[in-house]
Amino acid sequence: MLVSANVSERMSEPPDIGVSVVILALGRASSEESGATDVATTRGNHDARPTLWIPLVRRIKQPFLGDWALPGGNLQSGTSLEDAARTALESTTQLRPRYLEQLYTFGDPSRSHGGLPMVTIAYWALIATTETTQLTGGENVRWFPTTDLPSLAFDHGDIIDYALTRVRNKVEYTDLATRLVGDTFTLSQLREVHEAITGTSLDPANFRRKMLSSGMLEATGSQLSNGKHRPAMLYRYVAHESPHQAHQRRPQGKARHGNAGHTT
Amino acid sequence: MLVSANVSERMSEPPDIGVSVVILALGRASSEESGATDVATTRGNHDARPTLWIPLVRRIKQPFLGDWALPGGNLQSGTSLEDAARTALESTTQLRPRYLEQLYTFGDPSRSHGGLPMVTIAYWALIATTETTQLTGGENVRWFPTTDLPSLAFDHGDIIDYALTRVRNKVEYTDLATRLVGDTFTLSQLREVHEAITGTSLDPANFRRKMLSSGMLEATGSQLSNGKHRPAMLYRYVAHESPHQAHQRRPQGKARHGNAGHTT
DNA sequence: TCAATAGTGTCTGTAAGACAGTATTAG
Protein backbone atom coordinates (compact mmCIF):
# COMPACT_ATOMS: atom_id res chain seq x y z
CA MET A 1 0.00 0.00 0.00
CA LEU A 2 1.40 3.35 -1.02
CA VAL A 3 -0.76 5.32 1.35
CA SER A 4 1.76 7.77 2.72
CA ALA A 5 3.17 8.48 -0.74
CA ASN A 6 -0.31 9.16 -2.05
CA VAL A 7 -1.16 11.71 0.60
CA SER A 8 1.14 14.44 -0.67
CA GLU A 9 0.42 13.64 -4.29
CA ARG A 10 -3.28 14.12 -3.76
CA MET A 11 -3.23 17.50 -2.01
CA SER A 12 -4.31 19.28 -5.20
CA GLU A 13 -7.01 16.78 -6.06
CA PRO A 14 -10.52 16.56 -4.61
CA PRO A 15 -10.92 14.59 -1.37
CA ASP A 16 -12.55 11.17 -1.29
CA ILE A 17 -16.22 10.93 -0.35
CA GLY A 18 -17.53 8.73 2.43
CA VAL A 19 -21.04 8.13 3.72
CA SER A 20 -21.50 7.26 7.41
CA VAL A 21 -24.64 6.49 9.37
CA VAL A 22 -25.61 7.14 12.97
CA ILE A 23 -28.11 4.34 13.68
CA LEU A 24 -30.28 4.72 16.75
CA ALA A 25 -32.55 2.22 18.48
CA LEU A 26 -34.14 1.98 21.88
CA GLY A 27 -32.69 -0.59 24.25
CA ARG A 28 -32.32 -1.57 27.90
CA ALA A 29 -29.10 -2.55 29.57
CA SER A 30 -28.73 -6.31 29.70
CA SER A 31 -28.13 -7.75 33.18
CA GLU A 32 -26.77 -11.08 31.92
CA GLU A 33 -23.02 -10.87 31.41
CA SER A 34 -23.09 -13.61 28.77
CA GLY A 35 -22.78 -12.08 25.32
CA ALA A 36 -22.01 -8.44 26.01
CA THR A 37 -22.93 -7.58 22.45
CA ASP A 38 -26.58 -8.29 23.18
CA VAL A 39 -29.05 -5.66 24.18
CA ALA A 40 -32.20 -6.61 25.98
CA THR A 41 -35.13 -4.76 24.51
CA THR A 42 -38.61 -4.54 25.96
CA ARG A 43 -38.52 -8.17 27.04
CA GLY A 44 -36.71 -8.63 30.35
CA ASN A 45 -35.18 -5.96 32.61
CA HIS A 46 -38.30 -3.96 33.15
CA ASP A 47 -36.74 -2.05 36.01
CA ALA A 48 -34.17 -0.24 33.84
CA ARG A 49 -35.33 2.79 31.87
CA PRO A 50 -34.71 2.39 28.12
CA THR A 51 -32.02 4.51 26.46
CA LEU A 52 -30.74 5.10 22.93
CA TRP A 53 -28.22 2.60 21.59
CA ILE A 54 -25.97 2.79 18.55
CA PRO A 55 -24.03 0.16 16.56
CA LEU A 56 -20.33 0.79 15.91
CA VAL A 57 -17.77 -1.02 13.77
CA ARG A 58 -14.24 -1.80 14.95
CA ARG A 59 -11.54 -0.42 12.67
CA ILE A 60 -9.19 -3.04 11.27
CA LYS A 61 -6.59 -0.66 9.84
CA GLN A 62 -4.76 2.59 10.55
CA PRO A 63 -5.44 5.27 11.47
CA PHE A 64 -7.39 4.59 14.66
CA LEU A 65 -6.78 0.84 14.37
CA GLY A 66 -8.88 -0.95 16.98
CA ASP A 67 -11.07 2.06 17.75
CA TRP A 68 -14.78 2.08 17.07
CA ALA A 69 -16.25 3.97 14.13
CA LEU A 70 -19.59 4.68 12.49
CA PRO A 71 -20.77 2.21 9.85
CA GLY A 72 -20.13 3.60 6.39
CA GLY A 73 -18.41 3.25 3.07
CA ASN A 74 -17.03 5.10 0.10
CA LEU A 75 -19.37 6.69 -2.42
CA GLN A 76 -19.34 5.35 -5.96
CA SER A 77 -20.55 7.25 -8.99
CA GLY A 78 -24.02 6.09 -9.96
CA THR A 79 -25.13 5.62 -6.36
CA SER A 80 -27.32 8.13 -4.56
CA LEU A 81 -26.20 9.34 -1.17
CA GLU A 82 -29.25 7.87 0.52
CA ASP A 83 -28.73 4.48 -1.12
CA ALA A 84 -25.13 4.48 0.07
CA ALA A 85 -26.38 5.17 3.59
CA ARG A 86 -28.95 2.36 3.34
CA THR A 87 -26.30 -0.06 2.13
CA ALA A 88 -24.02 0.74 5.06
CA LEU A 89 -26.92 0.49 7.45
CA GLU A 90 -28.33 -2.83 6.32
CA SER A 91 -24.98 -4.55 5.98
CA THR A 92 -24.22 -3.60 9.58
CA THR A 93 -27.47 -4.38 11.35
CA GLN A 94 -29.60 -6.57 9.04
CA LEU A 95 -32.48 -4.35 10.22
CA ARG A 96 -34.60 -2.01 8.12
CA PRO A 97 -34.68 1.64 9.19
CA ARG A 98 -37.98 3.29 10.06
CA TYR A 99 -36.50 6.70 9.37
CA LEU A 100 -33.47 7.98 7.47
CA GLU A 101 -32.32 11.56 7.10
CA GLN A 102 -29.19 13.37 6.03
CA LEU A 103 -27.42 14.92 9.02
CA TYR A 104 -24.49 17.06 7.92
CA THR A 105 -21.44 16.96 5.71
CA PHE A 106 -18.08 17.08 7.47
CA GLY A 107 -15.13 18.18 5.41
CA ASP A 108 -12.56 19.93 7.53
CA PRO A 109 -9.07 18.98 6.28
CA SER A 110 -7.87 18.39 9.84
CA ARG A 111 -10.24 15.48 10.36
CA SER A 112 -8.33 12.94 8.25
CA HIS A 113 -5.61 12.43 10.91
CA GLY A 114 -3.00 10.96 8.63
CA GLY A 115 -5.40 9.24 6.30
CA LEU A 116 -6.41 10.58 2.93
CA PRO A 117 -8.47 13.79 2.89
CA MET A 118 -12.08 12.75 3.24
CA VAL A 119 -15.43 14.46 3.03
CA THR A 120 -18.01 12.51 5.05
CA ILE A 121 -21.71 12.85 4.37
CA ALA A 122 -23.38 11.71 7.59
CA TYR A 123 -26.90 10.28 7.82
CA TRP A 124 -28.89 9.23 10.85
CA ALA A 125 -31.50 6.49 11.08
CA LEU A 126 -34.06 5.20 13.55
CA ILE A 127 -34.84 1.51 14.00
CA ALA A 128 -37.98 0.18 15.70
CA THR A 129 -37.44 -2.20 18.60
CA THR A 130 -40.16 -4.59 19.72
CA GLU A 131 -40.20 -7.24 22.40
CA THR A 132 -38.42 -9.70 20.15
CA THR A 133 -35.89 -7.46 18.40
CA GLN A 134 -32.32 -8.53 19.01
CA LEU A 135 -29.81 -5.74 18.71
CA THR A 136 -26.84 -7.87 17.78
CA GLY A 137 -24.10 -7.38 15.26
CA GLY A 138 -21.51 -9.47 13.48
CA GLU A 139 -17.88 -10.08 14.29
CA ASN A 140 -16.69 -6.48 14.42
CA VAL A 141 -20.02 -4.80 15.21
CA ARG A 142 -21.23 -3.96 18.70
CA TRP A 143 -24.12 -1.92 20.08
CA PHE A 144 -23.31 0.73 22.70
CA PRO A 145 -25.56 2.91 24.83
CA THR A 146 -25.16 6.55 23.78
CA THR A 147 -24.60 7.38 27.43
CA ASP A 148 -21.46 5.22 27.55
CA LEU A 149 -19.58 5.33 24.26
CA PRO A 150 -16.09 3.90 23.71
CA SER A 151 -13.10 5.68 22.17
CA LEU A 152 -14.16 6.76 18.68
CA ALA A 153 -12.16 7.12 15.46
CA PHE A 154 -11.78 10.46 13.63
CA ASP A 155 -14.47 13.01 14.58
CA HIS A 156 -17.16 10.36 14.82
CA GLY A 157 -17.82 11.38 18.42
CA ASP A 158 -18.76 14.86 17.21
CA ILE A 159 -20.98 13.38 14.52
CA ILE A 160 -22.86 11.28 17.09
CA ASP A 161 -23.24 14.30 19.38
CA TYR A 162 -24.71 16.30 16.56
CA ALA A 163 -27.11 13.50 15.60
CA LEU A 164 -28.32 13.29 19.19
CA THR A 165 -28.83 17.05 19.32
CA ARG A 166 -30.86 16.85 16.14
CA VAL A 167 -32.97 13.99 17.46
CA ARG A 168 -33.61 15.85 20.71
CA ASN A 169 -34.78 18.90 18.80
CA LYS A 170 -36.97 17.08 16.30
CA VAL A 171 -38.64 14.74 18.77
CA GLU A 172 -40.41 17.81 20.15
CA TYR A 173 -42.31 18.71 17.02
CA THR A 174 -42.35 15.64 14.78
CA ASP A 175 -43.43 12.01 14.93
CA LEU A 176 -39.88 10.72 15.43
CA ALA A 177 -40.70 8.90 18.65
CA THR A 178 -43.14 6.60 16.87
CA ARG A 179 -40.28 5.36 14.66
CA LEU A 180 -38.51 3.83 17.64
CA VAL A 181 -41.41 1.65 18.81
CA GLY A 182 -43.40 -1.09 17.08
CA ASP A 183 -46.47 -0.64 14.92
CA THR A 184 -48.69 -0.42 17.99
CA PHE A 185 -47.72 0.99 21.34
CA THR A 186 -49.14 2.36 24.56
CA LEU A 187 -48.87 5.98 25.57
CA SER A 188 -46.52 4.96 28.36
CA GLN A 189 -44.18 3.33 25.87
CA LEU A 190 -44.24 6.43 23.69
CA ARG A 191 -43.60 8.58 26.73
CA GLU A 192 -40.60 6.45 27.66
CA VAL A 193 -39.14 7.12 24.21
CA HIS A 194 -39.48 10.86 24.71
CA GLU A 195 -37.95 10.59 28.16
CA ALA A 196 -35.06 8.49 26.86
CA ILE A 197 -34.27 10.99 24.11
CA THR A 198 -34.67 14.19 26.09
CA GLY A 199 -33.37 12.86 29.40
CA THR A 200 -36.33 14.41 31.18
CA SER A 201 -39.24 13.02 33.14
CA LEU A 202 -42.65 13.86 31.70
CA ASP A 203 -46.03 14.12 33.37
CA PRO A 204 -48.06 11.14 32.09
CA ALA A 205 -51.36 13.04 32.12
CA ASN A 206 -50.08 16.03 30.16
CA PHE A 207 -48.12 13.86 27.73
CA ARG A 208 -51.25 11.84 27.00
CA ARG A 209 -53.32 14.91 26.27
CA LYS A 210 -50.67 16.43 24.04
CA MET A 211 -50.23 13.28 21.97
CA LEU A 212 -53.96 12.60 21.57
CA SER A 213 -54.69 16.18 20.59
CA SER A 214 -51.92 16.09 17.95
CA GLY A 215 -54.15 13.89 15.80
CA MET A 216 -51.30 11.60 14.82
CA LEU A 217 -52.44 8.68 17.02
CA GLU A 218 -55.32 6.31 16.40
CA ALA A 219 -56.68 3.82 18.95
CA THR A 220 -56.42 0.21 17.79
CA GLY A 221 -59.18 -1.05 20.11
CA SER A 222 -56.94 -3.65 21.72
CA GLN A 223 -55.11 -3.35 25.00
CA LEU A 224 -51.80 -4.40 26.47
CA SER A 225 -51.72 -6.08 29.88
CA ASN A 226 -48.28 -5.42 31.21
CA GLY A 227 -48.17 -5.93 34.98
CA LYS A 228 -50.25 -5.77 38.08
CA HIS A 229 -52.18 -2.70 37.03
CA ARG A 230 -54.84 -1.54 34.62
CA PRO A 231 -54.12 -2.50 30.97
CA ALA A 232 -53.31 0.29 28.55
CA MET A 233 -54.92 1.05 25.22
CA LEU A 234 -52.74 0.36 22.19
CA TYR A 235 -52.41 3.08 19.56
CA ARG A 236 -50.95 3.23 16.10
CA TYR A 237 -49.37 6.13 14.27
CA VAL A 238 -51.37 7.72 11.46
CA ALA A 239 -49.64 10.13 9.11
CA HIS A 240 -51.45 13.40 8.72
CA GLU A 241 -50.26 16.08 6.36
CA SER A 242 -50.67 19.20 8.43
CA PRO A 243 -49.95 22.56 6.78
CA HIS A 244 -46.98 23.00 9.10
CA GLN A 245 -45.37 19.71 8.13
CA ALA A 246 -45.87 20.42 4.45
CA HIS A 247 -43.35 23.23 4.85
CA GLN A 248 -40.74 20.83 6.15
CA ARG A 249 -40.42 18.48 3.22
CA ARG A 250 -37.07 17.35 1.91
CA PRO A 251 -35.32 18.91 -1.03
CA GLN A 252 -35.42 17.29 -4.48
CA GLY A 253 -38.63 16.39 -6.20
CA LYS A 254 -37.63 12.75 -6.54
CA ALA A 255 -39.42 10.00 -4.65
CA ARG A 256 -38.01 9.24 -1.24
CA HIS A 257 -38.79 5.98 0.47
CA GLY A 258 -39.69 4.99 3.95
CA ASN A 259 -40.20 8.17 5.90
CA ALA A 260 -42.57 11.06 6.23
CA GLY A 261 -39.82 13.54 5.47
CA HIS A 262 -39.27 15.98 8.28
CA THR A 263 -36.29 18.22 7.81
CA THR A 264 -35.41 21.63 9.05
CA MET B 1 -11.17 18.51 -23.41
CA LEU B 2 -11.94 14.80 -23.21
CA VAL B 3 -15.10 15.25 -21.25
CA SER B 4 -17.38 12.77 -22.96
CA ALA B 5 -14.68 10.10 -22.99
CA ASN B 6 -14.02 10.66 -19.31
CA VAL B 7 -17.62 10.19 -18.27
CA SER B 8 -17.76 6.45 -18.88
CA GLU B 9 -14.24 5.91 -17.58
CA ARG B 10 -15.11 7.55 -14.30
CA MET B 11 -18.27 5.59 -13.49
CA SER B 12 -16.42 3.43 -10.97
CA GLU B 13 -14.57 6.35 -9.38
CA PRO B 14 -15.88 8.80 -6.81
CA PRO B 15 -17.82 11.83 -8.11
CA ASP B 16 -16.33 15.33 -8.07
CA ILE B 17 -17.19 17.64 -5.20
CA GLY B 18 -18.64 21.10 -5.67
CA VAL B 19 -19.64 23.75 -3.17
CA SER B 20 -22.48 26.12 -4.09
CA VAL B 21 -23.97 29.02 -2.17
CA VAL B 22 -27.49 30.42 -1.99
CA ILE B 23 -26.88 34.08 -1.14
CA LEU B 24 -29.86 36.06 0.12
CA ALA B 25 -30.29 39.79 0.62
CA LEU B 26 -33.24 42.08 1.04
CA GLY B 27 -34.03 44.35 -1.88
CA ARG B 28 -36.76 46.36 -3.57
CA ALA B 29 -37.64 46.23 -7.24
CA SER B 30 -35.98 49.07 -9.13
CA SER B 31 -38.36 51.20 -11.17
CA GLU B 32 -35.67 52.69 -13.39
CA GLU B 33 -35.09 50.51 -16.41
CA SER B 34 -31.50 51.69 -16.72
CA GLY B 35 -29.17 49.01 -15.45
CA ALA B 36 -31.45 46.05 -14.87
CA THR B 37 -28.76 44.40 -12.77
CA ASP B 38 -29.24 47.01 -10.05
CA VAL B 39 -31.45 46.53 -7.07
CA ALA B 40 -32.74 49.49 -5.14
CA THR B 41 -32.46 48.87 -1.42
CA THR B 42 -34.02 50.92 1.31
CA ARG B 43 -33.27 54.16 -0.50
CA GLY B 44 -35.87 54.99 -3.14
CA ASN B 45 -39.00 53.05 -4.10
CA HIS B 46 -40.64 53.13 -0.71
CA ASP B 47 -43.94 51.99 -2.10
CA ALA B 48 -42.70 48.50 -3.03
CA ARG B 49 -42.45 45.93 -0.25
CA PRO B 50 -38.94 44.50 0.05
CA THR B 51 -38.36 40.90 -1.01
CA LEU B 52 -35.49 38.41 -0.97
CA TRP B 53 -33.01 38.65 -3.84
CA ILE B 54 -30.34 36.19 -4.93
CA PRO B 55 -27.26 36.54 -7.17
CA LEU B 56 -26.83 34.00 -9.98
CA VAL B 57 -23.99 33.32 -12.40
CA ARG B 58 -24.50 32.72 -16.10
CA ARG B 59 -23.05 29.44 -17.34
CA ILE B 60 -20.48 29.79 -20.11
CA LYS B 61 -20.22 26.12 -21.03
CA GLN B 62 -22.31 23.00 -21.50
CA PRO B 63 -24.41 21.58 -20.04
CA PHE B 64 -26.99 24.32 -19.45
CA LEU B 65 -24.93 26.86 -21.44
CA GLY B 66 -26.46 30.31 -20.99
CA ASP B 67 -28.67 29.31 -18.07
CA TRP B 68 -28.23 30.80 -14.62
CA ALA B 69 -26.59 28.85 -11.80
CA LEU B 70 -25.63 29.25 -8.17
CA PRO B 71 -22.17 30.67 -7.41
CA GLY B 72 -19.79 27.91 -6.50
CA GLY B 73 -16.62 26.04 -7.27
CA ASN B 74 -14.84 22.75 -6.94
CA LEU B 75 -13.48 21.62 -3.60
CA GLN B 76 -9.73 21.23 -3.20
CA SER B 77 -8.05 19.12 -0.56
CA GLY B 78 -6.79 21.30 2.23
CA THR B 79 -9.78 23.65 2.08
CA SER B 80 -12.64 23.46 4.52
CA LEU B 81 -16.16 23.34 3.14
CA GLU B 82 -17.07 26.62 4.79
CA ASP B 83 -13.98 28.37 3.38
CA ALA B 84 -14.87 27.11 -0.08
CA ALA B 85 -18.35 28.58 0.35
CA ARG B 86 -16.89 31.91 1.53
CA THR B 87 -14.57 32.03 -1.46
CA ALA B 88 -17.42 31.47 -3.90
CA LEU B 89 -19.53 34.03 -2.09
CA GLU B 90 -17.02 36.84 -1.91
CA SER B 91 -15.74 36.43 -5.45
CA THR B 92 -19.33 36.77 -6.66
CA THR B 93 -20.63 39.64 -4.60
CA GLN B 94 -17.68 41.48 -3.01
CA LEU B 95 -19.87 41.57 0.10
CA ARG B 96 -19.23 39.92 3.44
CA PRO B 97 -21.92 37.56 4.71
CA ARG B 98 -23.60 38.20 8.04
CA TYR B 99 -24.57 34.57 8.31
CA LEU B 100 -23.38 31.35 6.67
CA GLU B 101 -24.73 27.85 7.22
CA GLN B 102 -24.52 24.52 5.48
CA LEU B 103 -27.80 23.65 3.77
CA TYR B 104 -27.74 20.13 2.37
CA THR B 105 -25.62 17.85 0.21
CA PHE B 106 -27.08 16.88 -3.13
CA GLY B 107 -25.67 13.77 -4.76
CA ASP B 108 -28.26 12.05 -6.86
CA PRO B 109 -26.54 10.60 -9.97
CA SER B 110 -29.33 11.91 -12.20
CA ARG B 111 -28.50 15.53 -11.43
CA SER B 112 -25.35 15.75 -13.58
CA HIS B 113 -27.33 15.90 -16.88
CA GLY B 114 -24.51 14.89 -19.16
CA GLY B 115 -21.73 16.42 -17.11
CA LEU B 116 -19.48 14.50 -14.79
CA PRO B 117 -21.08 12.98 -11.68
CA MET B 118 -21.04 15.67 -9.02
CA VAL B 119 -21.80 15.86 -5.35
CA THR B 120 -22.76 19.43 -4.43
CA ILE B 121 -22.50 20.66 -0.86
CA ALA B 122 -24.85 23.64 -0.69
CA TYR B 123 -24.52 26.54 1.76
CA TRP B 124 -26.76 29.53 2.30
CA ALA B 125 -25.77 33.00 3.40
CA LEU B 126 -27.43 36.23 4.47
CA ILE B 127 -26.10 39.67 3.53
CA ALA B 128 -27.11 42.88 5.28
CA THR B 129 -28.49 45.62 3.09
CA THR B 130 -28.50 49.24 4.21
CA GLU B 131 -29.61 52.39 2.47
CA THR B 132 -26.40 52.59 0.50
CA THR B 133 -25.79 48.94 -0.35
CA GLN B 134 -25.66 48.29 -4.07
CA LEU B 135 -26.61 44.77 -5.04
CA THR B 136 -24.65 44.63 -8.25
CA GLY B 137 -22.55 41.91 -9.81
CA GLY B 138 -19.89 41.61 -12.45
CA GLU B 139 -20.16 40.68 -16.10
CA ASN B 140 -21.91 37.33 -15.71
CA VAL B 141 -23.53 37.94 -12.33
CA ARG B 142 -27.04 39.25 -11.83
CA TRP B 143 -29.37 39.59 -8.84
CA PHE B 144 -32.89 38.18 -9.17
CA PRO B 145 -35.89 38.41 -6.87
CA THR B 146 -36.69 34.95 -5.48
CA THR B 147 -40.27 35.48 -6.59
CA ASP B 148 -39.22 35.72 -10.24
CA LEU B 149 -36.29 33.43 -10.98
CA PRO B 150 -34.98 32.64 -14.46
CA SER B 151 -34.34 29.20 -15.97
CA LEU B 152 -31.84 27.49 -13.70
CA ALA B 153 -29.08 24.97 -14.45
CA PHE B 154 -29.04 21.46 -12.96
CA ASP B 155 -31.21 21.14 -9.83
CA HIS B 156 -30.28 24.60 -8.60
CA GLY B 157 -33.95 25.56 -8.53
CA ASP B 158 -34.58 22.79 -5.99
CA ILE B 159 -31.60 23.96 -3.94
CA ILE B 160 -32.95 27.52 -3.81
CA ASP B 161 -36.42 26.25 -2.86
CA TYR B 162 -34.95 24.27 0.00
CA ALA B 163 -32.88 27.22 1.20
CA LEU B 164 -35.99 29.40 1.23
CA THR B 165 -37.89 26.76 3.18
CA ARG B 166 -35.06 26.61 5.73
CA VAL B 167 -35.00 30.39 6.06
CA ARG B 168 -38.76 30.55 6.51
CA ASN B 169 -38.58 27.96 9.28
CA LYS B 170 -35.63 29.45 11.12
CA VAL B 171 -36.74 33.06 10.99
CA GLU B 172 -39.50 32.07 13.42
CA TYR B 173 -37.25 31.04 16.27
CA THR B 174 -33.82 32.57 15.66
CA ASP B 175 -32.26 35.98 15.08
CA LEU B 176 -31.95 35.46 11.33
CA ALA B 177 -33.96 38.57 10.46
CA THR B 178 -31.39 40.83 12.13
CA ARG B 179 -28.73 39.54 9.69
CA LEU B 180 -30.55 41.07 6.74
CA VAL B 181 -30.67 44.62 8.07
CA GLY B 182 -27.93 47.03 9.15
CA ASP B 183 -26.39 47.29 12.58
CA THR B 184 -29.28 49.43 13.80
CA PHE B 185 -32.87 49.17 12.63
CA THR B 186 -36.40 50.05 13.58
CA LEU B 187 -39.00 47.52 14.57
CA SER B 188 -40.85 48.27 11.34
CA GLN B 189 -37.78 47.43 9.31
CA LEU B 190 -37.36 44.19 11.20
CA ARG B 191 -41.02 43.39 10.71
CA GLU B 192 -40.68 43.99 6.98
CA VAL B 193 -37.90 41.39 6.89
CA HIS B 194 -40.14 38.84 8.58
CA GLU B 195 -42.97 39.69 6.21
CA ALA B 196 -40.70 39.41 3.17
CA ILE B 197 -39.46 35.98 4.24
CA THR B 198 -42.74 34.46 5.36
CA GLY B 199 -44.94 36.19 2.82
CA THR B 200 -47.38 37.11 5.57
CA SER B 201 -48.55 40.39 7.02
CA LEU B 202 -47.85 40.80 10.73
CA ASP B 203 -49.59 42.89 13.36
CA PRO B 204 -47.13 45.68 14.26
CA ALA B 205 -48.22 45.80 17.90
CA ASN B 206 -47.86 42.08 18.51
CA PHE B 207 -44.62 41.87 16.56
CA ARG B 208 -43.16 44.68 18.65
CA ARG B 209 -44.05 42.99 21.91
CA LYS B 210 -42.71 39.63 20.79
CA MET B 211 -39.36 41.07 19.68
CA LEU B 212 -38.87 43.24 22.75
CA SER B 213 -39.73 40.42 25.14
CA SER B 214 -37.24 38.12 23.39
CA GLY B 215 -34.41 40.05 25.00
CA MET B 216 -32.32 40.07 21.83
CA LEU B 217 -32.93 43.75 21.05
CA GLU B 218 -31.40 46.76 22.76
CA ALA B 219 -32.51 50.36 22.25
CA THR B 220 -29.78 52.61 20.86
CA GLY B 221 -31.36 55.84 22.13
CA SER B 222 -31.42 57.41 18.70
CA GLN B 223 -34.36 57.59 16.35
CA LEU B 224 -34.99 57.38 12.64
CA SER B 225 -37.18 59.97 10.95
CA ASN B 226 -38.50 58.33 7.87
CA GLY B 227 -41.54 60.12 6.53
CA LYS B 228 -44.42 62.26 7.57
CA HIS B 229 -45.07 60.42 10.80
CA ARG B 230 -43.62 59.87 14.25
CA PRO B 231 -39.93 58.83 14.21
CA ALA B 232 -39.13 55.27 15.28
CA MET B 233 -36.64 54.14 17.90
CA LEU B 234 -33.55 52.42 16.53
CA TYR B 235 -32.51 49.10 18.05
CA ARG B 236 -29.46 46.92 17.76
CA TYR B 237 -29.14 43.16 18.06
CA VAL B 238 -27.53 41.77 21.19
CA ALA B 239 -26.55 38.11 21.27
CA HIS B 240 -27.84 36.29 24.29
CA GLU B 241 -26.99 32.67 24.92
CA SER B 242 -30.30 31.24 25.98
CA PRO B 243 -30.37 27.62 27.17
CA HIS B 244 -32.50 26.76 24.16
CA GLN B 245 -30.03 28.17 21.65
CA ALA B 246 -27.13 26.41 23.34
CA HIS B 247 -28.72 23.16 22.18
CA GLN B 248 -28.61 24.29 18.58
CA ARG B 249 -24.89 24.86 18.13
CA ARG B 250 -23.05 23.59 15.10
CA PRO B 251 -21.21 20.31 14.96
CA GLN B 252 -17.40 20.16 15.26
CA GLY B 253 -15.61 21.71 18.17
CA LYS B 254 -13.50 23.90 15.90
CA ALA B 255 -13.91 27.67 15.88
CA ARG B 256 -16.47 28.95 13.43
CA HIS B 257 -16.39 32.54 12.37
CA GLY B 258 -18.94 35.23 11.91
CA ASN B 259 -22.25 33.84 13.04
CA ALA B 260 -24.08 32.86 16.16
CA GLY B 261 -24.51 29.32 14.95
CA HIS B 262 -28.08 28.22 14.74
CA THR B 263 -28.59 24.86 13.19
CA THR B 264 -31.24 22.28 13.53
C1' DT C 1 -56.08 70.39 9.78
C1' DC C 2 -55.06 65.20 7.75
C1' DA C 3 -52.54 61.05 6.81
C1' DA C 4 -49.34 57.99 8.13
C1' DT C 5 -46.63 55.31 11.15
C1' DA C 6 -44.98 54.66 16.24
C1' DG C 7 -46.27 52.80 20.22
C1' DT C 8 -49.66 51.25 24.44
C1' DG C 9 -53.57 48.82 26.53
C1' DT C 10 -56.49 45.08 26.92
C1' DC C 11 -59.33 41.17 25.80
C1' DT C 12 -59.72 36.32 24.25
C1' DG C 13 -58.44 31.73 22.95
C1' DT C 14 -55.04 28.10 23.20
C1' DA C 15 -51.87 25.28 25.12
C1' DA C 16 -48.52 23.68 28.58
C1' DG C 17 -47.54 22.37 33.27
C1' DA C 18 -48.93 21.19 38.15
C1' DC C 19 -51.42 18.22 40.60
C1' DA C 20 -55.67 16.03 42.72
C1' DG C 21 -58.61 12.43 42.01
C1' DT C 22 -60.87 8.10 39.85
C1' DA C 23 -60.41 3.35 37.32
C1' DT C 24 -58.68 -1.19 36.76
C1' DT C 25 -55.53 -4.67 37.10
C1' DA C 26 -52.24 -8.58 39.78
C1' DG C 27 -51.30 -10.52 43.78
Next chain:
DNA sequence: CTAATACTGTCTTACAGACACTATTGA
Protein backbone atom coordinates in the same frame (compact mmCIF):
# COMPACT_ATOMS: atom_id res chain seq x y z
C1' DC D 1 -56.84 -5.26 51.04
C1' DT D 2 -52.34 -2.82 48.59
C1' DA D 3 -49.43 -1.29 44.96
C1' DA D 4 -48.96 0.03 40.55
C1' DT D 5 -50.10 2.15 36.34
C1' DA D 6 -54.09 4.01 33.30
C1' DC D 7 -56.79 7.73 32.68
C1' DT D 8 -59.77 12.22 33.77
C1' DG D 9 -60.64 16.82 35.70
C1' DT D 10 -59.30 21.31 36.68
C1' DC D 11 -56.54 25.27 37.98
C1' DT D 12 -52.80 28.55 36.75
C1' DT D 13 -49.72 30.82 33.79
C1' DA D 14 -47.87 32.32 29.47
C1' DC D 15 -48.24 33.81 25.17
C1' DA D 16 -50.03 34.74 20.53
C1' DG D 17 -53.48 37.18 17.88
C1' DA D 18 -57.21 40.74 17.36
C1' DC D 19 -58.11 45.23 17.75
C1' DA D 20 -59.13 49.82 19.99
C1' DC D 21 -56.66 53.56 21.41
C1' DT D 22 -53.04 57.43 22.05
C1' DA D 23 -48.54 59.89 20.34
C1' DT D 24 -45.81 62.34 17.10
C1' DT D 25 -44.32 63.66 12.88
C1' DG D 26 -44.50 66.05 7.63
C1' DA D 27 -47.16 68.41 4.63
